[in-house]
Amino acid sequence: MITTSEIKFKTHGSGDIVDITGRINDAVGGSGLESGTVTVFVPGSTGGITTIEYEPGLLKDVPELMEKLVPSDRSYKHDETWHDGNGFSHLRAALIGPDITVPFVGGKPTLGTWQQVVFLEFDNRPRTRTLVLQIAGE
Numbered sequence: 001m002i003t004t005s006e007i008k009f010k011t012h013g014s015g016d017i018v019d020i021t022g023r024i025n026d027a028v029g030g031s032g033l034e035s036g037t038v039t040v041f042v043p044g045s046t047g048g049i050t051t052i053e054y055e056p057g058l059l060k061d062v063p064e065l066m067e068k069l070v071p072s073d074r075s076y077k078h079d080e081t082w083h084d085g086n087g088f089s090h091l092r093a094a095l096i097g098p099d100i101t102v103p104f105v106g107g108k109p110t111l112g113t114w115q116q117v118v119f120l121e122f123d124n125r126p127r128t129r130t131l132v133l134q135i136a137g138e
Contacts, residue, residue: 015063016121036137046089046123048096054116089122
């Protein structure tokens with residue numbers, strides 16, 4: 001069986017990290033399925049999905065790492081084309097990726113003790129985001 005649902009929330013712009021683990025747990029638990037996989041996907045090209053330990057240090061370290069890897073204060077070809085100043089946002093999202101798949105057993109995702117699923121906002125402005133969850137299992 002396959003079920004599809006959505007998670008909606010607002011972000012504050014680049015550097016915002018949103019813990020979506022609880023909402024994924026709720027969706028999997030509410031699906032009535034015991035084992036399978038849940039895929040979380042962000043429609044859009046300026047956000048990413050990954051796992052981290054959602055703690056204050058990493059909430060600062062991750063944006064700092066992104067700034068070192070893809071600086072926001074330089075010009076990108078995308079900016080020359082669209083003049084929206086978010087070329088860095090697209091590049092950061094391409095590095096992280098738009099989705100993650102997590103297995104679940106006993107109606108619960110098999111995440112590690114210190115592992116949370118997070119949405120990373122890279123766009124240079126606040127956004128309203130809708131993530132798609134597709135749960136497949138039995």
